[in-house]
Amino acid sequence: MSGICEGRVVAVTGAGRGLGRAHALAFAAEGARVVVNDLGVGLDGTPGADSPAARVAAEIRAAGGEAVAHGADIATPEGAASLVRTALDTYGRFDTLVNNAGFLRDRMLVNLGEDDWDAVLRVHLKGHFLPLRHAAAHWRAETRAGRRPAARIVNTTSGAGLLGSAGQGNYSAAKAGIAALTLVAAAELGRYGVQVNAIAPAARTRMTEHTFADAMAPPASGFDAMAPENVSPLVVWLGSAASEGATGRVFETAGGRITVMEGWHPGPTTDKGTRLTPEEAGETARALLAAARDPEPVYGAR
Template sequence: MSGICTGRVVVVTGAGRGLGRAHALAFAAEGARVVVNDLGVGPDGTPDDDGPARRVADEIRAAGGDAVPHTGDVATADGAASLVTTALRTYGRLDTLVNNAGFLRDRMLVNLGEDDWDAVVRVHLRGHFLPLRHAAAHWRAETKAGRAPAARIVNTSSGAGLLGSVGQGAYSAAKAGIVALTLVAAAELARYGVQVNAIAPAARTRMTEGVFAEAMAAPGTGFDAMAPENVSPLVVWLGSAASTGVTGRVFEAEGGRITVMEGWTPGPTADKGARWTPGEAGETALELLGEAHPPRPVYGT
């Protein structure tokens, strides 16, 4: 087997279904050896099926690839550490980490309980931070030992994290946090040969099947724009050595479309050179807003 990831060892979290499964299969098809992580829970994070990681690993092996399952909770220190250890003990190296695990507990803010908030932020944000930290520690040690890696991290944000989404306060906050974490990690880890990027995908998964249920293949084309497999080619490229020089970026990916997201940039500004009064500040703010581009609407409004 040959491809742009031949010889690389790739870890994908939340890889038992949906986007994660598509990523794992796509990496394997390009020659990577894959650690398939999935805790085996329902769409809201409650205990469910404990076998999806093993099934995907079996699927990869049946197709002639090489994969091993991992069923630990990556939002715990032990689970994240064992994820990295599994790659190193099984394959002797780690080249790429794809953080993808997550679930939803949608509520309007006035009905959003603390437990639901904590659970969503935990799996998305802590579940990104801990595997990233353990992988980065390994790559730092490799660099100090004179074995500079061509390491890659691909994080998973969302349009909800970029624009907000009604009824998804916890999810949007966590996904926005992942973007900031990506930018910091890209800056801090560059010295160790680690590139860190994020994607904001749109695809039909267990979490979005209600939204995209009717977005099927266009008549006569056979192209299903909402298939999760459409997102994976970009993830595979970002996770390969071919993406050298690309770091600290956020990409939207949906169907056949890839967009580089440019984030917050300075807009109209005014400088009095002294302290404003509240009235002056308000008047100036309104003038600046009149010159600024209107914000894109929050999803669901």
């Protein structure tokens, strides 16, 4: 196989189904050798009975590509370290990390238990941080040894993390953290030849099929805008050497649409030059709010 990722070694977490599987197949189709990670858990993170990572790796090999399955928990230091080690031990190099793994435990805030909060923050936010940290340590060592890489990290945030989503306080907080982590990682790791970006995808997966059931039903004919395969071309490009110069960005993508999200920017401001009284602070805040743009509505609260 040949393509824009020819010769690169790519690890994709949560690649047994949905978006992760689509990413793994798309990278392989562009010539990458792929480490397919998936713990094989259910939608809520409980253990599953099969090995979807092995199935996807076999699918890639059957199509003429190269892939190896990795079934460790990347939200643990040992699992994250073994992800990088598997790439290096199997293929002798490591070029791209795609952080995609996650699950849902949706509740309204007054019903959201601490265990459900911790579990979702762990798999999404810690499950991004630990693989990123171990990959970055490897690329830093390569740079210090005089072998500066063209390394890439693609994180997975969400519209829920950018705008919020009613009934998904834990998920929204985790995905917002991933967006901020992306900006920090891009700033810190550029000196080691690492570019870091994030996508906020909209696609039909196990995690979205109930939330957006009507909008995400496959069409009877024509272009299926909600197919997860539509998201993967951008991920493959971001994970390739061809994306040189693109870093510290969040892209919203669905179907054939790509949007560069521009995040928080200072809006209307004023400065008295000395301390305000509470009454003055209130009057000032109301005047600034009147001059500011209305915020985008939270998903589920429109």
